Amino acid sequence: MRSAWIEKRKGQANVSQMHYARQGVVTEEMAHVAKRENLPESLVMEEVARGRLIIPANINHPNLEPMAIGIASKCKVNANIG
Numbered sequence: 198m199r200s201a202w203i204e205k206r207k208g209q210a211n212v213s214q215m216h217y218a219r220q221g222v223v224t225e226e227m228a229h230v231a232k233r234e235n236l237p238e239s240l241v242m243e244e245v246a247r248g249r250l251i252i253p254a255n256i257n258h259p260n261l262e263p264m265a266i267g268i269a270s271k272c273k274v275n276a277n278i279g
Contacts, residue, residue: 199263202226203256212256218246226254226263233263234270244269 202225244250250267
């Protein structure tokens, strides 16, 4: 799903969503999450930059569908119980 999105970011030193958000860049993952959550892209970017919303979509896992976890999203908590 995300292979084309990820390809142009491979090889860069920092590829985190927070890094791009703090530079004012809306990534494809942020745009996808905004559409899925019915939120403006700018709000998603601002919340990611502030650390109040995360998008767990590592570039090493291109088959993951981006989702949001945080204050402004529908999902408030993420629990991994191993």
